[in-house]
Amino acid sequence: MKGMKIGDFILIGMIVVIAGGLFLYSQLIQLDGEGQKVVIEVDGKVMKIFDLPQPEAIEYKVQIDQDDYNLVQIEGNRVRVVEATCPEQVDVHAGWISKPGEMLVCLPHKLIIQIAGEQISDDEVDVKTF
Amino acid sequence: MKKKGIATLLVIFFIMAAAGCAKKTDEETPTIKTNFLMGTVVTVKVYGANGKTVADLVLDKLENLEKLMSVNISDSEVSKINANAGIQPVKVSEDTYEVIRRAVEYAEATDGLFDPTIGPLVQLWGIGSDHAKVPAEAEIDQVLPLINYKNVVFDAKARTVYLTQVGMALDVGGIAKGYAGDKAIEIYRENKVKSAYINIGGNVMVHGTKPDKSLWRIGITDPRASREDLMAVVELQDSAVVTSGDYERFIIRDGKRYHHILNPQTGYPIDSGIISASIFGEKSFDADALSTSVFMLGVDAGIQLAKNKGVEVMIITEDKKVIMTDGIRKSIEITNEEYAE
C-alpha cells in the first residue's frame, strides 16, 4: 500500500470504534421494545420473525407444502405478499401493511402475517369518542 | 483564512445535524395528562419538547373555563346570571359571552330543540347527580315555560347577559366542553405544537397528524356495549369528533330507561329513533352543538342540518342501522358487524 500514513490508521480506528458504539447502542434501545416486528405464523406456529424497519428489501418464501407457498416481501417499514398460491389471493390483493395490528391472511394456508409492536390498546385506536 | 472558514463551516454543520437529531427525538415523545375537569375526565396528549408546558396550559385554560361557566360552582359567571334571572343583567367575560351567544344561535337554528336555557329541566331530572329522578308531570309542566332561548337578552357593548324571567337558568355545561376543545387547539397552535389531541369526556379534538404523519385513529363507542367496545374507527387529522348518545348518562326507573338528552319542548328525553350521533367537523364547539341538535332532530332533519352547517355526521338508529354523510365514508371503518349501513 503506497504511502499509508499514521493518520490513516488512527482514522480507521476511530471509524470502527464509532460504528461499533452506534451498533451496540442500537441493540440496547431495541430492548426497550422500540422496534416493530413482522411475525409470520402458519397454523398457529411462529415460522419467522423479522425486525422492522429493514434496510434492504427481503423476500421470504413461506413453503406451506410441496406445491403451496406465499412469497413475503419486507421493505423498509412495510410488508406484503408478492405472490402466493392462495386460491382467492386475499393476502396479495391486500397490498402493503405497516401498522401494528394490521395483518395479511391466507386462510387455506392457515397463514397469518402480522405486525407486532407498540400498541396503544387492543383496539389500536389513539383515542375514543363517546 | 481559508482553513478557519472551513473549520467553522464544519462545526456549524455538525451542530445543526446534532440539533436536528435531538429535535426529532424530542418531537416523538408524548406528554399525557389526565384530569377531572368540567365534570368529566379530560385527557391531553401533546407531542414535542414543550409538551409538558403546553399540556399544563391547556388544563389550566379548562379549569378557568369551568370556573366561569359551571352551574355547579355557585359563584361562576353562569351561576350569577341564573341567580339574577328576572332581576338584572350580569356582566361576563368574553369566553362566557361567546359561548352563550353561539348557543342561542344554535337554538335559533334548531327552532328551540337545542336550548341553553334548559337549566331548570336538567336540575329537575338531576341525571348524572345523586338525586336523579323521574319528575312528576306537574313538576315538568311548571318548568317548561321557563325554557325559552328568546328570553335571553344580550348587550354586546356592555357584554352582559340577562334572563328575563325569574326561575330561568342557563345550562351550558355540555357546550362549554365544545368551546374548550377549540381553545385547546388555539393553545396548541400558539405554541407551535404539531401533533396533539384532547379528549374532554368523549369530545375528541385532534390537532395535526401523529408524529409519523399518519392520521389519528379515533374509536367510536358501541352504543349498546361497554365503553371499551367500539363499533367503528375513523381516521382523521385536524378535526373534532363529538358524539351524542343515549347511553352516556341515564337512569332506569321501573324498567324504563331515561337518558340525559332532554327535549325542552316536552320535558322528557327525546325519542328520535337515534341512539348515537357523531359529528365530524373543523370546530369542536359546532360539533358539540350539532351532535346534540342532530340527535334531537332525528335522521332526516338531522342530516339536513349537518349538511347546512358543513359538517359530516354518522347516525346510529335504534335498530343498529348506520347512516352517514358521503364526505366521511372513506375515513370510517365499521369494525362491529352488528352495525351496517
Next chain:
Amino acid sequence: MSRYSQVAYIGILVALALVLQLFENMIPMPSGLIPGVKIGLANIITLIAIIYLGFKKALLVVLLRTFMGAFLSGRFYVFMYSGSGALLSVLLMGYAYYRYQKYLSIQGISILGAVGHNVGQILVASFVINTDLIIFNYLPLLMVSAIFTGFFIGLVVQLMKKPLDSTLLGKFSQG
C-alpha cells in the same frame, strides 16, 4: 492556466463525475430504504479537483454535478440525499487535505470523504423519513464499508497522480 482553461477543466470534471455516477447507477447495489448508497466513483473526481484545482473550485464541481445529476435523473430527492452526502464529503476532504496532509495519505483522505458522504446521506434520510432508527441500524455498516470504498477510491486517485501531473492540471497546481 488562463481562466478559460480552468472553466474548461471544471466542465470536463463535472461531465466525468456525471458519467461515473450514471455508470455506477447501472451497477446493481442493494439500496433498499436509502437511495444513493454506492461505491462513490464520483468522489474520484472530487478528490482530483481538490488536489489540482483547490477547495473552492472542487466545491463548485461538486455542486454542479450534484445539481445536474439530480436534474438528469429526474427525481428531486436524489438531490437531497446525494447532495448532502457529497457536500459533507468535499468539506471534510478539503479540510483534511489542507490541514492534515502530513498525517493522512490520499487513501485516508478518501476514506474520510466516503464516511462523510454516508453520514451526510443518513442524516438527511433520517430527517426526511422522520426516524432515528436509521442512524443506528445502518450507519455502523455504512461507515465500515466506507473504509473499503474510500480506500479503493483513494488508490485509484493515487494511481492517476503521475499521469495527471504531466497535464495542464498538474502544472497549474504546482505553479
